[in-house]
Amino acid sequence: MKPTTRGTLAAVLTGVAAAVGAAAAAEAVPVPVPLNGVENALNVQMPKIAGELPVPMPGAPEGPRYVEGRLIPEHALPQLPVTGGQPGADVRTPLPHILGDGFDHLDVGAPAADLRTLTPGLSLDTPLTSPSADNFGYPKLPQAAVLTPLLKTMPGANLEMGSGA
Numbered sequence: 552m553k554p555t556t557r558g559t560l561a562a563v564l565t566g567v568a569a570a571v572g573a574a575a576a577a578e579a580v581p582v583p584v585p586l587n588g589v590e591n592a593l594n595v596q597m598p599k600i601a602g603e604l605p606v607p608m609p610g611a612p613e614g615p616r617y618v619e620g621r622l623i624p625e626h627a628l629p630q631l632p633v634t635g636g637q638p639g640a641d642v643r644t645p646l647p648h649i650l651g652d653g654f655d656h657l658d659v660g661a662p663a664a665d666l667r668t669l670t671p672g673l674s675l676d677t678p679l680t681s682p683s684a685d686n687f688g689y690p691k692l693p694q695a696a697v698l699t700p701l702l703k704t705m706p707g708a709n710l711e712m713g714s715g716a
Contacts, residue, residue: 598644605636639663672698
């Protein structure tokens, strides 16, 4: 193999490795919508559309907690935290002076918002206890609880009209 071929191959592999590493470290992956072919074929100015898709990242679940007087730990099936984002979008379209002079474009932007969530969990306790004086000699009833999922986010959007294409 020639030295120039090896150098080119090394440069391509380095670029691919850098792109894969950057995508793995990113919180959202950009998604452009190519409309250049339509713009050239029809000879009209098309909107510019782009989006962002979040990359969900799982976290470490909180371990079971042992509570005195319970046979099974408090969180038998722990909740898994997941962080990511909501999809984002950016649309910019030309306006041929519909709203008067000085209004050449309409821009709607909804950036990707952070999203934090916890998956559902389960908490159990069995009735394997000695007879209880508080419960008229009966053992306590089995306990089961479903831990509800949690969702936290704050989405936003921007609407802009102005001059310039």
